[in-house]
Structures are given as C-alpha cells and as structure tokens.
Amino acid sequence: xxxxxxxxxxxxxxxxxxxxxxxxxxxxxxxxxxxxxxxxxxxxxxxxxxxxxxxxxxxxxxxxxxxxxxxxxxxxxxxxxxxxxxxxxxxxxxxxxxxxxxxxxxxxxxxxxxxxxxxxxxxxxxxxxxxxxxxxxxxxxxxxxxxxxxxxxxxxxxxxxxxxxxxxxxxxxxxxxxxxxxxxxxxxxxxxxxxxxxxxxxxxxxxxxxxxxxxxxxxxxxxxxxxxxxxxxxxxxxxxxxxxxxxxxxxxxxxxxxxxxxxxxxxxxxxxxxxxxxxxxxxxxxxxxxxxxxxxxxxxxxxxxxxxxxxxxxxxxxxxxxxxxxxxxxxxxxxxxxxxxxxxxxxxxxxxxxxxxxxxxxxxxxxxxxxxxxxxxxxxxxxxxxxxxxxxxxxxxxxxxxxxxxxxxxxxxxxxxxxxxx
Amino acid sequence: xxxxxxxxxxxxxxxxxxxxxxxxxxxxxxxxxxxxxxxxxxxxxxxxxxxxxxxxxxxxxxxxxxxxxxxxxxxxxxxxxxxxxxxxxxxxxxxxxxxxxxxxxxxxxxxxxxxxxxxxxxxxxxxxxxxxxxxxxxxxxxxxxxxxxxxxxxxxxxxxxxxxxxxxxxxxxxxxxxxxxxxxxxxxxxxxxxxxxxxxxxxxxxxxxxxxxxxxxxxxxxxxxxxxxxxxxxxxxxxxxxxxxxxxxxxxxxxxxxxxxxxxxxxxxxxxxxxxxxxxxxxxxxxxxxxxxxxxxxxxxxxxxxxxxxxxxxxxxxxxxxxxxxxxxxxxxxxxxxxxxxxxxxxxxxxxxxxxxxxxxxxxxxxxxxxxxxxxxxxxxxxxxxxxxxxxxxxxxxxxxxxxxxxxxxxxxxxxxxxxxxxxxxxxxxxxxxxxxxxxxxxxxxxxxxxxxxxxxxxxxxxxxxxxxxxxxxxxxxxxxxxxxxxxxxxxxxxxxxxxxxxxxxxxxx
Numbered sequence: 001x002x003x004x005x006x007x008x009x010x011x012x013x014x015x016x017x018x019x020x021x022x023x024x025x026x027x028x029x030x031x032x033x034x035x036x037x038x039x040x041x042x043x044x045x046x047x048x049x050x051x052x053x054x055x056x057x058x059x060x061x062x063x064x065x066x067x068x069x070x071x072x073x074x075x076x077x078x079x080x081x082x083x084x085x086x087x088x089x090x091x092x093x094x095x096x097x098x099x100x101x102x103x104x105x106x107x108x109x110x111x112x113x114x115x116x117x118x119x120x121x122x123x124x125x126x127x128x129x130x131x132x133x134x135x136x137x138x139x140x141x142x143x144x145x146x147x148x149x150x151x152x153x154x155x156x157x158x159x160x161x162x163x164x165x166x167x168x169x170x171x172x173x174x175x176x177x178x179x180x181x182x183x184x185x186x187x188x189x190x191x192x193x194x195x196x197x198x199x200x201x202x203x204x205x206x207x208x209x210x211x212x213x214x215x216x217x218x219x220x221x222x223x224x225x226x227x228x229x230x231x232x233x234x235x236x237x238x239x240x241x242x243x244x245x246x247x248x249x250x251x252x253x254x255x256x257x258x259x260x261x262x263x264x265x266x267x268x269x270x271x272x273x274x275x276x277x278x279x280x281x282x283x284x285x286x287x288x289x290x291x292x293x294x295x296x297x298x299x300x301x302x303x304x305x306x307x308x309x310x311x312x313x314x315x316x317x318x319x320x321x322x323x324x325x326x327x328x329x330x331x332x333x334x335x336x337x338x339x340x341x342x343x344x345x346x347x348x349x350x351x352x353x354x355x356x357x358x359x360x361x362x363x364x365x366x367x368x369x370x371x372x373x374x375x376x377x378x379x380x381x382x383x384x385x386x387x388x389x390x391x392x393x394x395x396x397x398x399x400x401x402x403x404x405x406x407x408x409x410x411x412x413x414x415x416x417x418x419x420x421x422x
Numbered sequence: 423x424x425x426x427x428x429x430x431x432x433x434x435x436x437x438x439x440x441x442x443x444x445x446x447x448x449x450x451x452x453x454x455x456x457x458x459x460x461x462x463x464x465x466x467x468x469x470x471x472x473x474x475x476x477x478x479x480x481x482x483x484x485x486x487x488x489x490x491x492x493x494x495x496x497x498x499x500x501x502x503x504x505x506x507x508x509x510x511x512x513x514x515x516x517x518x519x520x521x522x523x524x525x526x527x528x529x530x531x532x533x534x535x536x537x538x539x540x541x542x543x544x545x546x547x548x549x550x551x552x553x554x555x556x557x558x559x560x561x562x563x564x565x566x567x568x569x570x571x572x573x574x575x576x577x578x579x580x581x582x583x584x585x586x587x588x589x590x591x592x593x594x595x596x597x598x599x600x601x602x603x604x605x606x607x608x609x610x611x612x613x614x615x616x617x618x619x620x621x622x623x624x625x626x627x628x629x630x631x632x633x634x635x636x637x638x639x640x641x642x643x644x645x646x647x648x649x650x651x652x653x654x655x656x657x658x659x660x661x662x663x664x665x666x667x668x669x670x671x672x673x674x675x676x677x678x679x680x681x682x683x684x685x686x687x688x689x690x691x692x693x694x695x696x697x698x699x700x701x702x703x704x705x706x707x708x709x710x711x712x713x714x715x716x717x718x719x720x721x722x723x724x725x726x727x728x729x730x731x732x733x734x735x736x737x738x739x740x741x742x743x744x745x746x747x748x749x750x751x752x753x754x755x756x757x758x759x760x761x762x763x764x765x766x767x768x769x770x771x772x773x774x775x776x777x778x779x780x781x782x783x784x785x786x787x788x789x790x791x792x793x794x795x796x797x798x799x800x801x802x803x804x805x806x807x808x809x810x811x812x813x814x815x816x817x818x819x820x821x822x823x824x825x826x827x828x829x830x831x832x833x834x835x836x837x838x839x840x841x842x843x844x845x846x847x848x849x850x851x852x853x854x855x856x857x858x859x860x861x862x863x864x865x866x867x868x869x870x871x872x873x874x875x876x877x878x879x880x881x882x883x884x885x886x887x888x889x890x891x892x893x894x895x896x897x898x899x900x901x902x903x904x905x906x907x908x909x910x911x912x913x914x915x916x917x918x919x920x921x922x923x924x925x926x927x928x929x930x931x932x
Contacts, residue, residue: 036848086845088825101843101854104836105829120882125754130730133756135908135915139885146889152903152916156923178923216730222912249917265668 005108006030007318008096010087010263011116013042014304015295015311017070019114022315024077028322032110033074033081034098040074040081041067042118043141044304046148049169051196056305066304090267094290112318115264115278115286115293116311119257119300124218127255129161131218134225140166140254144173153177155250159227160184161215163202164392165193165302167254172201174252182246184209185229187236190364192254193392194302215251216243224251257300267291274343275299281348282355283326284314292318299345299358302394306358327352333407336375338417340365342391351411354401361418364390369420372399375413381406389418435461437801438620438629440607440643443474444583444790445780446635447590452794453801454597456808461627462591462599463620465606467910468870470587472637474786475873476758478662478711479583480519480676480703482788483550483575485542486683489765496785497545498792500577506791507581510589511820515706518576519676520553520562521683522569522743534684535573550575564672564744569679578676580706583787584873585820590790592863593818597811601864604910607636610646612774631776631806633797638723638761640781648773654761654781658717659725661732662758665710666751666881672710676703677743682715700739702747707876709753712740720759728757753881760784768796776804821859821874825851846894847887849880857891861898869909871895892916 006028009020012035024031039045044052047063054060057069074081085100096108121139138146138154144166146152156179160167163186171181184202189212191198202209210229216238217228226247230238259277261269270279270287277298278286285292294311301307320326332348335357342362349355357372368389372382381403389395395418407414437453439446442464450462466472481503484496507514521538523531532552539550553561554571561574595601602624609621610632620627634643644651681699702712714736718729733749740747760783771777778800782789802808822835824842835855836843842855852875860874868884871877871891878884878891892915896903907913 036845084844086848086851088845088851099824099832099836099843099845099853101836101840104843105832107829121885123753123883123885125752125883128733128752128755130728130732132727135913142885142889146916147920150889150893150903151920153918153920153923154915155917177920178927217727221724221726222909223914 003108004030005032005110006322007032007112007114007315008108008110009033009114009116009315010096011035011042011118011295011297012037012040012081013116013118013295014044014067014070014307015118015297015314016042016114016116017067017074018308018311019116019292019294019315019318020079021070021073021077022312023114023319024079026316026319026323028319031079032108033079034085034087035081035083036086038084040071040083046141046145048148049173052304054305055303056308063304070308087263090263092268094267094288111322112290112292113267114311114314114318115269115291115297116295116314117260117263117297119296120260122253122256122258124253129215129218131228132220134218134220134223136220136224136249137218137251137253140170140252143252144170147173147177153179155248156180157248158182158250158252159215159246159248160252160254162186162254162256163191163193163198163209164254164256165197167252168193168197168201170252170254171207172205175205175207179250181207182248183207183229185213185215186211187214187232188212190390191392214238218251219245223249225249227251257296259297259299261297264293264297272347275345279347280345281332282346282350282353283317284310284346285317285321285326290321292321299343301358302392306394306396309356310358333411334413336413336415338415340368340418341416344416349399349404349414351404351407353404354398355404356396356398357416358394358396359416360391360394361389362391364388365418367420368418370395370397370416370418372397372414372416374407374411375415376410377408379407381414386418432619432626432628433461435459435627435629437461437631437633437806438463438618438627439633439635440620441472441634441636441640442469442587442591442601443472443635443637444470444587444590444787445474445637445782445793446633447587447594448790448794449633449635449780449797450594450599451590451597452798454594454599455811455814457811458806460594460599461629462594462601463605463607463622464601464603467604467867467907468865468873469591469601469603470584470873471869471909473758473760474587474637475584476662476756477583477784477787478703478713479581479705479787480516480578481581482785483519483542483577484545484547485538485550485573485575486521487785491766491768492782492789493545495766495789495792495796497547498795499789500547502791503581503788507586509816510586510593510818512581512585512589513706514579514581516580516704517675518574519578519678519703520558520572520574521678521680522558522565522572523680524568525554525570531680532571534680535571538573538683549577562674562677564746565677566743566745569743580676580704581787582706586787586790588874589818589820593816596818597814603866607643610643610774610777612647612776615776618774618776631801631804632778633801634777634779637781638759640779641761644771644777644779644781647777648771650772651779654763656762657720657723657725657759658762659720659758659760660713660715660717661728661736661755662711662713663733663736663749663752664705664754665712666753667708669710669751670704670708672744672747673702673704677701679739679743698735698739700736700743702740702743707879712736714739723759725759726757728755754879754883768793768800770800770804778804821856821863824853824856846890847875847877847880849882849886850876852877852887854894857894858898861895866895866899867907867909867913868892868895868915888915
C-alpha cells in the first residue's frame with residue numbers, strides 16, 4: 001500500500017467521487033478514496049427512484065445510474081480506492097488512521113484531505129418521542145437500505161413521521177411493495193420535501209399527510225403496536241385533547257439529517273453551529289489549511305447535482321493546494337444570513353473571483369426579493385425576484401467576478417436576505 | 423435442553439436459579455465454586471434484559487439508603503465488587519461521586535451531609551469526606567456556585583451493569599452452570615422437602631433446591647408456593663438519559679444534589695418529604711447519564727415506557743447543578759421498573775424451605791457479591807452440602823475491544839482473525855470479529871450483540887450498523903433474516919421478503 005498519498009478523499013458517495021475525479025483531472029497523481037461500505041457510490045445505491053442528474057447530466061436518472069457514471073470515470077482514471085475501510089481518526093497534524101480486514105491498521109499522511117462523509121439520520125431519541133422502545137422503528141434511510149439493497153420489508157402496516165424527501169419516497173416505496181401506509185405525520189404546517197415528491201409519492205398514492213401534527217407516544221412491548229398522534233399548537237406543543245392512536249407495526253422516521261463531523265472535530269476543524277458542518281470558504285477549504293470538504297458533510301443538500309458541483313470545487317481546490325496554486329487571500333468577507341434566510345454557504349469569500357452561494361430560506365414565502373448587499377455601504381450586488389420559496393428547496397445564486405470585485409476596501413460582510421411577499 | 427421424557431423422567435438439578443439478572447448470575451457463579459449441578463433459567467432470549475442492565479453503573483458507597491439488610495449488603499458487596507470486576511476483566515472508571523449542598527439556608531444541607539457521612543461510618547464504610555469551597559470548585563469547575571459543600575465518595579466509580587451480568591453468566595457457564603434461555607417458570611410445587619418440581623414452558627425440572635432471583639417478578643414466583651408471601655403492589659422507575667461522549671467533559675465526578683438522598687423540606691416531626699433533585703455522571707464508556715429522584719410510581723410490572731413530561735421536569739434539576747448543561751446531546755433514554763419495599767427480602771420460603779426467595783431493588787449491582795455469599799450461606803443452612811469444585815476458574819476474559827488496543831495489539835488481533843479489521847459499528851468502532859465472538863459466546867439477538875459489543879449504542883443508534891449486524895447474525899446462526907429478533911420472539915425486525923406481500927395478494931407473477 002502506497003503511503004505517498006496526495007489527496008485522500010474520505011467517503012465514496014457522490015461528493016467523494018466527484019472530488020476525487022476533479023482532483024485527478026486537475027493533475028494530481030496520487031488520489032485515494034476511502035469508503036467504509038462494501039461498494040463505491042454511497043447512498044445512491046439504495047435510491048432506486050429517479051430524479052437524479054436532471055441538472056448535471058440533463059437526464060432523469062435513478063440513484064444507481066447517477067453513481068455508475070462517476071464510478072466508471074473513477075475506474076477510467078485509475079483512481080485508487082479502499083472499500084470496507086473505516087477512518088478512525090484524523091489527528092490535528094493531518095495524519096489519517098484507518099482500518100480494514102486486509103491490511104489491518106493504516107496510518108497515512110496525505111498532503112490534502114477532502115472530507116466527504118455525508119450525514120447520519122436523526123433518531124427517535126434526538127427528538128424525544130416518549131413511550132416504549134420496541135422493534136419496528138427505523139429511520140427512513142435504514143429502511144430504504146433494507147428494502148432496496150437487502151431485499152426485506154420491515155413491516156406491512158406503516159406510519160411515517162416527517163415529510164422530508166426520504167419520508168415521502170419511502171411512503172411510495174412501501175406502498176409499491178404491498179404495505180399499507182396509514183399516514184405521513186408532519187409537525188410543520190407545510191411539507192418538508194420537494195413539491196415533486198409531494199405529488200408523485202403522496203397524492204398519486206392517496207397517502208394522507210397530517211400537517212401540524214406529531215407523534216406523542218410509541219406503544220408496544222416487543223414490536224410496535226401503535227403510535228399516539230396529536231395536533232400541535234403554534235409553539236409546536238401537542239394539544240392533548242386531539243390525541244388519537246393509529247395502529248401500525250412499523251414506524252419510519254424521516255426527521256432530519258445531521259452532517260457526520262466526528263472526524264472533522266478530531267482534526268480540529270471549526271464547525272458552523274447552524275449547518276452542523278465545517279466552516280468553509282469559497283474554495284471549500286475548512287479552517288485547517290489542506291483540509292477541504294464537500295457534499296452533505298458540509299450542509300444537507302437536496303439535489304445530488306449540487307453535491308457533485310460543490311464537491312468538485314473541493315477536489316479542484318485540494319489539487320491546487322498541492323500544486324501550490326491555491327491562492328491565499330489577505331482579505332476575507334463574511335457572509336451573513338439576513339432577513340428570511342436560515343443559512344448561507346460558504347461562510348467566507350475572497351472578493352476576488354466569482355462564487356456560487358447556497359442558501360435556505362427560513363420559512364415558505366411568495367413574491368420575494370433575494371438580495372445580496374454590502375453591510376457597510378449598502379450596495380446591492382445581486383437582486384432577483386422569486387415567485388415562491390420554501391425551506392426544503394435550496395437556493396443558489398452566482399456572484400460574478402465583477403460584482404465582488406466592485407466591493408469597497410472596507411467591506412467586511414455581505415448580507416443575503418429574502419424578504420417581501422406575504 | 424429440558425425435555426419432558428416419556429415415563430416422567432425430568433431434568434434434574436441440585437440447585438435451580440430462576441432469573442439470570444445480576445443476582446441470578448452472581449449466585450450461579452458462586453455456586454459453581456462447588457460440586458453442584460446448577461441450572462440458571464431465564465425467560466428472555468438473553469441474560470440481563472431485565473432491570474439489571476438499567477441502573478446507572480456507579481458503585482454505591484452505602485450512604486443515603488434505608489434498610490438494615492440493604493446497607494449490610496451494600497457495604498460488603500461494594501468492598502468485594504472491584505476485585506470481582508478485575509477477575510471478570512471488566513473496566514472501572516471515574517473519580518467517584520460528590521453529593522453537593524449549600525451552606526446557606528440555615529445549614530440544613532451541611533447537617534444532612536454529616537448525617538450521611540456518619541451513617542456510612544456506622545456501617546464500616548471508610549474514605550468519605552466533606553469537601554468545600556475552593557477545593558470543590560477545583561474538582562468541578564462547571565458546578566453552580568450555589569453549591570459550596572459536598573460529601574466526596576472516591577469509591578463510587580463507574581462500571582457497566584449489563585457487562586457485569588454477561589461476564590458473570592459466562593464465567594458461571596465456563597465453570598459448569600447450564601444456562602437455559604427462553605425458559606419461563608409457570609408453576610412450582612414441592613413433592614417433598616428435597617424435591618421441588620419446576621414447570622416451565624419448555625418442560626419440567628426436578629430440583630433439590632431453588633433460588634428465586636426473578637427480580638420484579640420474584641413475588642409472583644414466591645407466591646406460587648406461599649400465598650402469604652407479601653405481594654408487591656407498587657413499583658417505581660425513573661427515566662434515564664444518555665448523552666453523547668462529546669458532552670463527557672461537563673463533569674469529572676458523579677454529581678448528586680443532596681436532595682436526591684434527603685428531602686429539602688421537613689415537616690414538624692422531621693420526616694423527609696420527597697422533593698425532586700437531579701443527578702448526573704460519567705459512565706464507564708464515557709457517555710454521560712442523568713436522571714432524577716424520587717422515582718416515578720409505575721402502574722404495571724412490565725411498564726418500561728418513558729413519560730412525556732419527565733425530560734421537561736428533569737432538565738431544570740440538572741441545570742440547577744450545572745448551568746451550562748444542555749439536553750441537546752441526548753442519544754438515548756430508557757426506563758426501569760423495580761418493586762417498592764422497605765428492605766430487601768432474602769430468605770427461605772415459609773412453605774418450601776429449600777426455595778430461597780431473593781427480591782431486591784437498587785443498588786442490586788453493588789450488593790451482588792455479598793448477595794451471592796448470603797444466599798449460599800442460607801442454602802448451606804438449609805442442608806446443601808458444599809464440596810469445593812477444584813476446577814473452578816474465577817477468571818473470565820472479555821471480548822477484545824479493537825478500539826481500545828494499541829497499534830501493535832490491533833495489528834496482532836487482525837493478523838489472527840481478519841474480521842477484527844472490518845469495522846461494522848461506525849459510531850463505536852466495533853469490528854465484525856467482536857460481533858462474531860459475541861455470537862460464539864451466546865448472543866442470538868440484536869440486543870444481545872449490542873450489550874456484548876456496544877454495536878448500536880452510539881449516536882446513530884444502529885442506523886448504520888443494524889442491517890450489517892442482522893446479516894452477520896443470519897450468516898453465523900444459519901437462520902433467515904426474518905427470524906432475527908431485537909430481543910426475542912415477538913420482536914422480529916424484518917417481517918417479510920420483498921415481493922412476498924405482492925405475491926400473496928396476487929399482484930405479482932413470480
């Protein structure tokens with residue numbers, strides 16, 4: 001095993017694959033991808049529905065088909081990879097410790113690292129659902145793997161908590177397998193995923209969605225038998241008088257994703273408390289020089305196309321870093337979330353080149369104006385009218401080189417806002 | 423395997439122990455030191471799935487508890503436990519506990535702490551002392567300044583309650599005890615003094631002596647032969663929360679608010695009034711556990727549900743101790759049920775003298791080694807001949823934890839068995855080798871694997887590893903995936919193969 005690794009990519013999901021390919025295409029010889037699972041492609045393998053690649057490839061692909069194109073490219077380029085290999089630690093000195101069955105323990109000192117570990121799913125315990133702890137409770141992603149990859153159906157009488165994309169997709173999937181999905185329960189007053197999924201997964205299959213409701217208790221000793229469901233008030237507290245039981249033998253949880261940054265913390269990378277991911281600049285570099293990040297480990301993206309584009313920036317930057325071509329800027333401008341915006345990425349830009357900003361709004365709205373303004377002199381760099389926005393659909397905008405270079409020398413912060421409308 | 427054979431031949435034993443919790447297993451191990459045929463019966467699919475696995479794993483010094491027998495056993499047991507842990511290759515960790523109070527409010531807290539101290543000394547417990555002011559602040563920088571005095575108990579270190587039960591069972595098995603899982607006692611009666619018949623769901627046993635260590639069910643068992651045995655009519659249990667290892671640095675010791683042991687207010691006749699107070703401390707695995715006292719009343723013997731309001735009620739109690747505490751790092755919570763009694767009951771049944779009843783609640787783990795000695799003595803008093811088993815081996819080796827080994831030892835372990843290099847549980851870094859070894863040592867369910875290896879105990883709670891653990895169980899046990907359970911029959915995880923329902927409904931051509 002060659003210890004001379006230039007770029008080490010942790011994770012072979014869509015982000016890791018894209019970053020590795022880009023790094024290699026930019027001229028780096030020794031790129032190594034490390035993946036803890038049994039194959040390349042990450043979670044795309046279990047996403048057998050379509051809708052992937054509409055933007056990136058201008059084609060409507062399934063998850064495995066999207067992954068396949070990147071996997072083929074990895075093999076074409078002869079990029080090395082290790083499977084069933086778990087990275088145990090990244091030290092503050094950028095030493096990467098990993099284990100697998102063939103080679104046991106490995107310690108590598110790559111010149112640059114790309115973090116592409118993705119997310120984990122929020123559990124029932126993270127949201128404090130009281131009651132018993134029987135079998136039959138699964139996070140939606142785990143259930144998806146069990147059905148689509150392992151070939152087993154967890155149960156046939158299902159309730160789903162959370163109307164995020166994965167929850168809605170699983171509602172359809174379970175129905176297609178012959179299960180009865182009683183309801184999708186959503187605590188907010190609007191569905192949490194893409195409109196496309198609302199229609200194609202719930203409406204088309206007559207699966208009811210209870211907005212403004214939550215699960216207040218789980219029943220059943222050995223296997224789940226029922227859930228108690230209640231309406232919630234404006235503070236999201238359950239209204240006891242509305243509580244009723246829905247019988248089921250399976251509960252799926254689609255209640256959020258948490259970027260998996262244990263290794264990032266070990267390495268000493270600073271994390272952003274709102275996104276849960278590393279603080280990054282426009283080159284997708286973290287607060288530690290030589291450590292880059294891309295994909296869901298930075299922030300939860302809703303389209304895999306954006307994951308690939310973003311991770312390519314990380315791969316490109318990692319390559320440039322090694323080749324000595326990554327400029328370090330003396331001036332950095334912070335990006336702040338203004339009215340109507342929940343979170344914006346990257347956290348810092350140089351103000352010297354064009355940059356794509358990714359953001360999510362904090363609540364659904366219509367007829368809004370998306371604006372980027374200089375905090376000091378109030379100059380507006382970007383302005384666009386949007387008909388409808390919702391938190392589940394990530395927005396992106398491009399600031400041109402001219403517009404960022406037009407910023408005055410005293411500019412320290414840009415505010416992105418999304419206001420107006422009803 | 424129990425068989426009820428034709429002609430009335432039943433499985434025979436010298437001593438049959440009912441219940442494989444901490445008491446059943448520690449007694450089994452103690453009896454295996456003698457030449458006896460010992461059977462250990464457990465109604466669940468794994469040992470220790472009852473209450474023994476659930477308490478916070480902190481050795482109790484022995485202050486603040488009521489009951490003469492209880493205090494005696496805590497004292498003796500607590501002194502023997504660290505040695506026993508060593509023999510069983512079980513870790514201990516932590517710096518002990520601090521029971522904290524305030525000097526203001528007319529000095530009642532200081533009086534109470536001194537009372538706890540003298541009570542402990544009465545039972546022969548040494549090493550406790552009162553700490554205050556600057557020393558206390560240095561020991562616990564995050565502790566609220568409101569608390570400026572404390573009773574320091576350095577011996578109250580952390581251990582793993584479920585690993586203790588499993589280790590005791592393994593050592594007992596090694597020394598000849600036969601463990602019968604999925605075996606539930608349905609009836610007991612006495613043919614003659616030396617001939618007890620125990621009827622189970624899997625056949626009958628004929629035993630000269632019986633130990634009833636059935637925990638919260640022990641009174642039900644006891645009453646099978648003696649209707650005058652006092653039934654338990656109320657139960658208690660507290661919700662407990664486990665926090666991510668990232669939160670571990672919040673406290674260095676286990677912190678109890680003095681009111682956990684003694685009420686804040688006293689009425690005129692100085693009776694204690696239960697007032698809620700919190701406690702929090704590091705576990706042996708470096709997670710943080712917090713809970714509250716007094717415990718809730720539970721309505722049913724098997725009510726393991728957590729309550730809707732208990733977290734809302736408990737967070738302020740912990741914040742009072744540690745103002746920077748935040749519940750955001752909770753990764754798991756659970757509940758327990760124990761019988762409410764004034765003191766432990768350990769003794770022969772009045773109607774069947776060779777049936778020894780054992781019904782206890784907290785802190786059963788600390789008492790365990792002493793309980794074992796006491797029950798053995800009672801059995802001897804009832805005529806059981808104790809002839810030493812010269813082949814008794816007190817030592818048991820734990821499953822190697824690859825995550826804890828040095829680089830050299832890691833390489834050695836993987837060289838010996840490649841499967842130790844394949845990490846399956848991402849959060850806790852548990853290898854396939856450890857999971858296979860757990861199955862070799864008797865784990866048959868997902869929870870059995872979890873308690874022996876920690877796979878599934880981390881922040882993702884099995885989201886990543888459980889499909890893989892299911893596959894390994896299916897492969898090693900050679901059973902279909904649909905038969906693998908979480909904790910025994912009735913808790914199967916995967917109900918169908920895909921397409922099975924569609925074929926049944928006729929929607930799908932095979």
